[in-house]
Amino acid sequence: MQQRSIIRLGVPLAVAALALSACGSRSDSATGSSAASTKVAKIGVIAPLSGGLSAMGLGIKNSVDLAIKQANDSGAVAGWKFELYALDDEAKAEVGKNAATKISSDDAVIGVVGTLNSSVAQQTVPVLAAAKIAQVSPANTNPTLTQGADLANKKRPYNNYFRTCTTDAVQGPFAAQYLLGQGIKAVATIHDKKTYGQGLVDAFTAEFTKGGGKVVAAETVGENDKDFATVISKIKPSAPGAIYYGGEYPTAGPLSQQMKAQGLTIPLMGGDGIFDPKFIELAGATATGDMATSVGAPTDSTDAGKKFLTEYKAGGYKEEASAYGGYGYDAAKAIIEAAKSALKDAKDVKSGRDALLTALGKVSFDGVTGKVAFDEYGDTTSKVLTVYKVDGGKWVPAKTDTFK
Amino acid sequence: MDLFFQQLLNGLTLGSLYALIAVGYTVVYGIVQIINFAHGEVFMIGAFGAMATWTVLFQGNTSLWVLPLMIVGAVASSVVVAVLMERIAYRPLRHAPRLAPLITAIGISVFLQEAIRLFYPGAKSALPFPRIDVVTGTALTLGPLTVRRSAIFTIGSLIVCAALLWFFINRTKLGRGMLAVSQDKDTARLMGINVDRIIAVAFGLGAALAGVAGVAQGLQNNNIDFFMGFLAGLKAFTAAVLGGIGNVMGAVLGGLVLGVVEAMAVQFIPGTFGGSPWKDVWAFALLIIVLVFRPQGLLGARVVDRA
Numbered sequence: 001m002q003q004r005s006i007i008r009l010g011v012p013l014a015v016a017a018l019a020l021s022a023c024g025s026r027s028d029s030a031t032g033s034s035a036a037s038t039k040v041a042k043i044g045v046i047a048p049l050s051g052g053l054s055a056m057g058l059g060i061k062n063s064v065d066l067a068i069k070q071a072n073d074s075g076a077v078a079g080w081k082f083e084l085y086a087l088d089d090e091a092k093a094e095v096g097k098n099a100a101t102k103i104s105s106d107d108a109v110i111g112v113v114g115t116l117n118s119s120v121a122q123q124t125v126p127v128l129a130a131a132k133i134a135q136v137s138p139a140n141t142n143p144t145l146t147q148g149a150d151l152a153n154k155k156r157p158y159n160n161y162f163r164t165c166t167t168d169a170v171q172g173p174f175a176a177q178y179l180l181g182q183g184i185k186a187v188a189t190i191h192d193k194k195t196y197g198q199g200l201v202d203a204f205t206a207e208f209t210k211g212g213g214k215v216v217a218a219e220t221v222g223e224n225d226k227d228f229a230t231v232i233s234k235i236k237p238s239a240p241g242a243i244y245y246g247g248e249y250p251t252a253g254p255l256s257q258q259m260k261a262q263g264l265t266i267p268l269m270g271g272d273g274i275f276d277p278k279f280i281e282l283a284g285a286t287a288t289g290d291m292a293t294s295v296g297a298p299t300d301s302t303d304a305g306k307k308f309l310t311e312y313k314a315g316g317y318k319e320e321a322s323a324y325g326g327y328g329y330d331a332a333k334a335i336i337e338a339a340k341s342a343l344k345d346a347k348d349v350k351s352g353r354d355a356l357l358t359a360l361g362k363v364s365f366d367g368v369t370g371k372v373a374f375d376e377y378g379d380t381t382s383k384v385l386t387v388y389k390v391d392g393g394k395w396v397p398a399k400t401d402t403f404k
Numbered sequence: 405m406d407l408f409f410q411q412l413l414n415g416l417t418l419g420s421l422y423a424l425i426a427v428g429y430t431v432v433y434g435i436v437q438i439i440n441f442a443h444g445e446v447f448m449i450g451a452f453g454a455m456a457t458w459t460v461l462f463q464g465n466t467s468l469w470v471l472p473l474m475i476v477g478a479v480a481s482s483v484v485v486a487v488l489m490e491r492i493a494y495r496p497l498r499h500a501p502r503l504a505p506l507i508t509a510i511g512i513s514v515f516l517q518e519a520i521r522l523f524y525p526g527a528k529s530a531l532p533f534p535r536i537d538v539v540t541g542t543a544l545t546l547g548p549l550t551v552r553r554s555a556i557f558t559i560g561s562l563i564v565c566a567a568l569l570w571f572f573i574n575r576t577k578l579g580r581g582m583l584a585v586s587q588d589k590d591t592a593r594l595m596g597i598n599v600d601r602i603i604a605v606a607f608g609l610g611a612a613l614a615g616v617a618g619v620a621q622g623l624q625n626n627n628i629d630f631f632m633g634f635l636a637g638l639k640a641f642t643a644a645v646l647g648g649i650g651n652v653m654g655a656v657l658g659g660l661v662l663g664v665v666e667a668m669a670v671q672f673i674p675g676t677f678g679g680s681p682w683k684d685v686w687a688f689a690l691l692i693i694v695l696v697f698r699p700q701g702l703l704g705a706r707v708v709d710r711a
Contacts, residue, residue: 285535
């Protein structure tokens with residue numbers, strides 16, 4: 001229902017915006033073609049370029065810029081030149097939606113790399129879908145974006161959305177396999193009753209019991225709880241080998257600390273919601289041994305990744321590539337790759353957009369984060385995840401593997 | 405059965421915290437008949453005061469002797485804030501309709517939260533509370549029970565504070581002045597009692613206990629944030645009403661009962677309505693039941709003019 005109202009609002013908005021910008025863009029392309037025979041296709045970026053998450057957003061923007069420069073230098077698509085068109089979403093859904101509306105009114109945009117947050121993508125995808133602009137996300141992990149709200153009955157909501165990172169749906173099972181592999185057969189689960197946390201724990205429990213493990217206690221905590229003594233006392237007699245926590249670090253950090261202060265000295269494991277330095281700060285010295293899964297491999301762990309980081313450095317960007325830079329680079333390259341066939345015979349960007357969506361579904365190349373290719377939902381076919389472990393006050397990669 | 409005693413201990417620990425804060429509500433209500441809803445924030449200020457003392461003077465030091473100084477820092481900052489609050493915000497409204505100080509309290513509460521959030525370094529998200537030797541660290545084992553070191557500190561604080569409070573109210577001149585003012589303000593003034601000073605003392609007294617509670621909570625949960633006073637304040641207010649608002653020992657009893665009920669609800673109520681997220685529901689359900697049968701609270705006197 002909500003989705004529908006967004007379309008209802010988004011379509012007329014997009015149409016109006018296109019109509020308004022029609023005259024402007026015609027004169028643009030006229031001057032463009034008279035000056036040189038190369039035509040311009042813009043690649044948009046929607047990411048948080050300011051605020052708390054800007055480190056990751058700027059890493060994505062710079063990486064896309066690098067991919068565009070390299071494509072232009074090598075003349076990746078004959079007769080076409082790419083340009084960067086980056087907008088800030090401040091990690092807010094509404095701001096992201098406005099950015100998407102602005103981008104969809106530009107006839108020269110062929111595709112968008114972004115967003116960082118799944119919540120923002122939920123707003124931008126429908127707006128861009130109305131204009132048939134591809135969106136390739138380097139960082140969204142919410143499964144519903146590609147597989148629809150009903151995960152038991154998968155249905156792709158928008159055919160313009162793709163992502164180069166894997167999703168939450170495989171994080172829980174991946175953690176289950178890892179713990180079983182470590183010989184831990186009894187686990188207690190705790191989650192915070194939010195969509196993300198409950199989803200992680202449900203997926204974890206299913207895989208863990210299938211693999212012969214036993215969930216000896218299943219508890220929930222309130223999102224704003226700070227004192228977990230009672231829950232810990234309740235779990236302790238069932239003697240679990242580890243606790244799997246579904247939720248985020250503001251709750252997980254104190255939980256880990258209090259667990260250990262109460263003599264329950266077993267590791268706490270969680271998803272990418274606790275994979276943050278702040279977790280270790282809140283959990284204190286006893287956090288050593290706690291684990292988290294996160295999507296993808298550390299960029300500097302592969303040869304292609306190292307090459308990318310060297311080139312990134314040579315590009316002279318002020319900010320680090322950060323966790324999702326490699327994925328942003330691969331996302332931009334996927335768009336450029338698809339443009340090779342889609343824009344070859346197109347007279348302008350707008351008429352090539354349909355072909356690009358089809359071509360994007362078929363791309364397949366070796367990127368810096370692994371093989372880049374999409375399944376029928378637009379999810380990446382490479383399901384690489386990494387288990388990180390707290391050691392010496394830092395998250396250290398413990399195991400990178402492909403989820404099967 | 406072991407679990408019953410374990411959860412009883414957990415509940416008493418939690419309840420001790422509630423009780424320490426609840427005293428502040430009840431003392432102020434007993435004397436000026438206003439509910440100081442900013443009291444939860446005084447508790448939060450206490451925790452930040454302790455942390456600031458540690459950060460500025462003893463950064464990196466985990467010895468036990470630092471703890472008393474942290475408590476002094478906590479009590480000093482919360483008392484200063486509470487007394488200033490009384491002087492600036494409540495005294496001008498002493499004769500205003502009762503709704504005015506209530507709204508003011510909410511305003512102060514938001515003001516204090518935001519002040520900490522904006523101006524305390526790093527307080528935009530939760531901050532780790534300093535670890536102190538002996539009172540934090542691995543739990544002690546007492547037969548089948550696991551006793552957290554911080555729990556001993558919390559329960560001990562309540563015992564010491566309650567004893568001092570009893571002595572102060574019943575055995576000192578200032579304390580008896582408080583009793584007199586709570587019975588009849590005008591007559592007390594006629595007898596030569598400085599009512600303004602007594603009121604300031606009442607605010608300060610509640611704040612001192614809240615400051616101690618701030619340290620206890622920091623040690624126990626190992627992290628503090630600018631919003632911690634909201635729920636703690638609400639629970640403590642509930643405890644004060646449960647025990648009979650205006651009655652100091654009632655606040656202590658109400659706090660302990662509330663804490664134990666929460667712990668037991670987590671352990672023994674099964675199914676959909678059990679577990680940690682429902683503990684507050686059971687705590688408030690208990691409050692409603694008690695108020696239906698004993699509107700004056702567990703230890704409250706039968707007075708018409710009580711909340």
